[in-house]
Amino acid sequence: MALARLPSVDQVLRTPVAAAAVARFGRIATTDAVRRAVAAARACMRKGGAAAIPDAPAIAAGAVQILDAEGAQSLRRVFNLTGTVLHTNLGRAVLPEAAVAAAVDAMRSAVALEFDVGGAARGERDDHVRGLVRELTGAEDAAIVNNNAAAVLLVLNTLAGGKEAIVSRGELIEIGGAFRLPDIMARAGARLVEVGTTNRTHLEDYREAVSGATGAILKAHTSNYLILGFTKAVPAPDLAALARTHSVPFVHDLGSGALVDLGRWGLRPEPTVRAALAEGADLVTFSGDKLLGGPQAGIVAGRRDLVARVARNPMKRALRLDKIRLAALEATLKLYRDPDRLPETLPTLRSLVRRRADMAAVAARLRPAVADAVGGGFSVAVVECASQIGSGALPLETLASAGLAIAPAGRRGAGRRLEALAAAFRGLPVPVIGYIREGALVLDLRCLDDEAGFVAQLPGLQAPDSDSTEGPGAPA
Numbered sequence: 001m002a003l004a005r006l007p008s009v010d011q012v013l014r015t016p017v018a019a020a021a022v023a024r025f026g027r028i029a030t031t032d033a034v035r036r037a038v039a040a041a042r043a044c045m046r047k048g049g050a051a052a053i054p055d056a057p058a059i060a061a062g063a064v065q066i067l068d069a070e071g072a073q074s075l076r077r078v079f080n081l082t083g084t085v086l087h088t089n090l091g092r093a094v095l096p097e098a099a100v101a102a103a104v105d106a107m108r109s110a111v112a113l114e115f116d117v118g119g120a121a122r123g124e125r126d127d128h129v130r131g132l133v134r135e136l137t138g139a140e141d142a143a144i145v146n147n148n149a150a151a152v153l154l155v156l157n158t159l160a161g162g163k164e165a166i167v168s169r170g171e172l173i174e175i176g177g178a179f180r181l182p183d184i185m186a187r188a189g190a191r192l193v194e195v196g197t198t199n200r201t202h203l204e205d206y207r208e209a210v211s212g213a214t215g216a217i218l219k220a221h222t223s224n225y226l227i228l229g230f231t232k233a234v235p236a237p238d239l240a241a242l243a244r245t246h247s248v249p250f251v252h253d254l255g256s257g258a259l260v261d262l263g264r265w266g267l268r269p270e271p272t273v274r275a276a277l278a279e280g281a282d283l284v285t286f287s288g289d290k291l292l293g294g295p296q297a298g299i300v301a302g303r304r305d306l307v308a309r310v311a312r313n314p315m316k317r318a319l320r321l322d323k324i325r326l327a328a329l330e331a332t333l334k335l336y337r338d339p340d341r342l343p344e345t346l347p348t349l350r351s352l353v354r355r356r357a358d359m360a361a362v363a364a365r366l367r368p369a370v371a372d373a374v375g376g377g378f379s380v381a382v383v384e385c386a387s388q389i390g391s392g393a394l395p396l397e398t399l400a401s402a403g404l405a406i407a408p409a410g411r412r413g414a415g416r417r418l419e420a421l422a423a424a425f426r427g428l429p430v431p432v433i434g435y436i437r438e439g440a441l442v443l444d445l446r447c448l449d450d451e452a453g454f455v456a457q458l459p460g461l462q463a464p465d466s467d468s469t470e471g472p473g474a475p476a
């Protein structure tokens with residue numbers, strides 16, 4: 001019987017290909033892969049799917065394929081051509097070179113993380129950035145945690161655990177996935193006191209809710225939506241005054257929290273941390289990897305006594321930052337000391353301020369190579385795009401951009417061919433992520449900074465054939 005003539009695991013392992021695999025991947029992993037390749041060949045023959053009995057080298061080659069696939073880095077680089085600059089699913093901010101270098105240094109060596117080199121005493125890890133946050137925001141002090149969700153959780157637990165926190169019904173935000181303010185509040189052990197209505201909240205609503213049980217008044221930046229029409233929200237300075245009258249801390253969750261006025265580069269201004277503090281917030285919370293353009297982190301900035309309480313909370317230990325991100329955050333913050341050069345030094349800002357004409361020129365340059373790679377089955381056009389900042393900054397604001405729209409020629413199976421094309425771009429060594437709009441795959445070029453790398457891999461694109469309009473897929 002044919003199955004008996006299938007090479008044994010030992011026979012496969014004695015082939016030169018398998019020997020080379022042992023040298024690369026180790027004996028245990030290679031033996032396991034060979035076993036699976038033999039089993040796959042056997043299953044294939046049982047089903048009658050194999051034309052010939054595979055020999056030992058063929059099975060060894062199959063095992064190497066398995067090993068290569070499983071050895072590839074899962075968390076890897078992609079081209080973000082979605083038009084969303086701070087794309088949460090694509091890792092938000094691309095870090096500045098200075099931050100990359102600082103992080104690499106911190107990874108390679110022992111560092112003075114909680115050690116005061118000058119005084120040879122114990123230091124605190126947040127010390128490396130506290131001074132910078134003070135300088136850049138006007139805050140009295142700062143504490144650093146894992147992300148802004150952690151900052152909000154920690155602040156609420158510290159100030160309002162076992163007490164009440166007052167929030168407007170218009171600000172009970174959900175920020176993608178699991179960050180829902182009422183849930184965070186519950187986990188922080190704070191009782192949520194909702195005031196006002198979805199569209200209108202008055203100072204009077206807050207005033208009536210304040211009591212001896214109030215731990216904090218919270219204002220949350222409605223990062224990813226706007227309430228328009230017949231609306232009223234209480235300005236931060238009024239809330240701050242009310243909070244001060246009742247000796248209750250006023251916390252402002254800014255979300256993105258810009259450190260500089262984006263207006264100077266022609267972007268619509270997003271509230272800055274300095275302004276929020278000047279408007280009377282006792283504590284401000286914001287992210288490190290949104291508009292700030294650094295590593296994932298959450299920053300609590302504000303009154304010294306309150307920051308000290310936050311830092312003493314035992315939860316802080318569970319939410320603290322590691323040396324790698326602290327090093328990156330310090331280096332990123334230092335760039336803000338020279339704000340004039342930020343569009344060059346901070347990739348996030350560089351992408352945000354990029355001019356439409358620049359991207360249109362890139363699109364025109366790339367069009368022939370892309371047209372070549374996708375073949376005759378598709379048309380490629382330079383198009384206008386509307387990029388977004390992303391991650392809940394200026395949700396309705398779009399930035400004029402340019403890109404390429406790749407559309408299937410002809411209507412038969414167009415939907416299926418378009419999906420196959422998008423998959424082919426995602427299947428490149430550095431996956432290219434665009435979006436589908438009006439029957440075309442759109443590549444927004446705002447965040448493309450490695451044009452040569454993009455072009456170099458295009459010849460490997462496995463675009464669907466132009467004549468593959470017949471097939472199982474329903475015509476779109």
Ligand SMILES: *Cc1c(COP(=O)(O)O)cnc(C)c1O
Binds near residue numbers: 149173179
């Ligand atoms: C983004 C955001 C958060 C959560 O911040 P992460 O850094 O993603 O944890 C919290 N509040 C607001 C207002 C936000 O915009």
